Amino acid sequence: MNKILLIAFTVLTHTSFAQTSVEPQPIERKGFVFGLGLGAGALSLENNKSNSTTLSLSVPNIKVGYMITKSFALLATFPGAIYSYKGNDRGFEAFTLSGQYWVTERYWVACGMGLTFDAPAFYTIKDPATAEFYTGFPALLVATGYEIYRKGKFVLDIQYRFFYGQSNLSDGSVRTGISNMLLLGVNWY
Secondary structure (H helix, E strand, C coil), X not given: CHHHHHHHHHHHHHHHHHCCCCCCCCCCCCCEEEEEEEEEEEEEEEXXXXXXXXXXXXXXXXXXXXXXXXXXXXXXXXXXXXXXXCCEEEEEEEEEEEEEEEXXXXXXXEEEEEEEEEEECHHHCCCHHHCCCEEEEEEEEEEEEEEEEEECCEEEEEEEEEEEEEEECCCCCEEEEEEEEEEEEEEEC
């Protein structure tokens, strides 16, 4: 019995000494940033004549920018969502200048402001001269995300994006949109 206990103790001791604790290396964010987010959520559109809230797919939400410090990036972001209007797909989108700050090693927050774009989806345009393309101000973006996978400079994250925008329509009215999207982001730092 003592032999068995001695063998068991030896095996357990060797097993525990064989294990090493390797601290994960923090990701080094520097230089250019590129990200692409895809997902879905709710898009609410309102103007003088109608009010609608629908489940919507996101257009590819793009971010391009530069790391100012190891935890802050200055970005050009392009949030947006697809909606159907008179049987055709349209994009309610924006161009915003944003700041993204990493609160922890994996958790970040972002906000930005810019211009709203309300236009036909590129694949539905037959004649660009007759396409109804509207712009407006402001476009506001608030976002947060959590990095779920990292390898080298590649990062996968889960994002929530809130986007508010107004576009000036040709009849003088204003279309207001609020988009709440849950996205899967693919990023390179």
